[in-house]
Amino acid sequence: MRFIETWTSATLLATRDLTPGIREFLLRPDGFAGAPYPVGSHIDVGVTIAGQPERRSYSLVGEVDPQGYRIAVRRAPDSRGGSHYMWSLAPAARLSITLPASLVQLDWTRRQFCLIAGGIGITPIVGAAQALARRDAGVTLHYAVRARSDAAYLDVLEDLLGDRLIVHAGDEGSRLDLDSVFAALPPETMTLFCGPMRMLDAARRAWEASGRPMPDLRYETFGSSGLLPTEAFRVRLKGEGIEFVVPRDRSLLDVLNEAGHEVMSDCRRGECGVCALDVVGVDGEIDHRDVFFSDHQKQESRKICACVSRARGTITVDTLHRADAL
Ligand code: FES
CATH class of the missing domain: 2.40.30.10 (Translation factors)
Incomplete structure (x- = not known):
């Protein structure tokens, strides 16, 4: 481990x-x-x-x-x-x-920080805001929610940050424009993001487009958030003539391990790639929920992180030829 x-x-x-x-x-x-x-x-x-x-x-x-x-x-x-x-x-x-x-490492020598939270992604951000406010660092928090009534910890954050807390509530017509936010940041700002996968993809694209160093964007995700609804799917094992159903409340990793296929794992959060399997067929669509593979690798769908990623339809994987990380 x-x-x-x-x-x-x-x-x-x-x-x-x-x-x-x-x-x-x-x-x-x-x-x-x-x-x-x-x-x-x-x-x-x-x-x-x-x-x-x-x-x-x-x-x-x-x-x-x-x-x-x-x-x-x-x-x-x-x-x-x-x-x-x-x-x-x-x-x-x-x-x-x-x-x-903690898998998040912030460079505490920076003077400027930007915090971005989407929905329940506010949970790790609260402690970051407290730590940065205590250090008297320059910090702004953008908090995106569907409705203001969905925003947890608003009272704590308002006390802590005052007008450096910017709530983007969908029901108030306020939308978080990541391109504009990143364009306006001072140089050498370090950003910490936590939100759903779709929002993280947008943040990574906007950050890259802003020309800032990718290591200056740090992020946390939640493993259950994907682009497709969570539903049961089927997995076939290459060359073994076996097919399993992965129920909506189980992971591909769980199902294969319970069937005795001993897929290795480590973080179980879609971050390390240890559980990656070769995909040899897709009859449907893979919902990549990891943050390990690049956008390009996800588009290719030649590998899947069994701990968090899911699918619609049926996929065929090769459990014997585990992906070689990158
Ligand atoms: S165990 Fe780390 S990505 Fe699956």
Whole structure:
């Protein structure tokens, strides 16, 4: 494993509805000492979906809290089951969680930062905004939501950032124009983005078009967001005459591993590429939900990240010839 994981037991201390569709969960691990964690940290939570043990990653909200870890979960009709499970929990529930880990690295020597959040993507951004405000860095947050009533943590962010918080609420006719935002940034601005895949694709294109160095755009995504609706699809194994159904609440990786095909994995968030499989046929369409492959590689669809990516129709993969990263 690339990431060292430590699982621990935790108690759900409290829940709080932030918006009609977003609920905050306060989790306290056994023996919690309140150690600080880096900006952009997430924890994995053990969930039960269709009677099967699974895991879901959630960003920690805000900087360290003496009471425990805060996560926020959007009740997603398109969910593969994780949000449904989380919303079924009541205070005092016992859970298994991992200790915080962060894949986001910010260059703290910069003086100018731009934060961009789409919907529930605000969760890792809250802690970043707190850390940057504390450092007195130049920071602006663009927060895109369908409706202002969908925007979680507005009160916290307004207190923190004042007029440096810009809410783009669809119901108010305000649309986030990434080209304009990036064009207006001072040189050497570092941007941290978290939002759905379609928005990330747009952000990457706009950032590239602005001529800024790609490493200056850092991002977090949520593995369940794709371009197509989450639905069951079929997978055939090359040369084996076997076909499986990947239900809407299971991943391709889960289904193949449960069938004994031992597909390797690491991050399970579409970031490392370890689970990539060769695709030898597509009768339908692949919904690439990873951030590992380039746009060009996704268009070619010769490989698929089994942990997060899905399909419509039937795909044929070769589990014996695993992709060689890039
Ligand atoms: S396990 Fe890392 S991309 Fe799938």
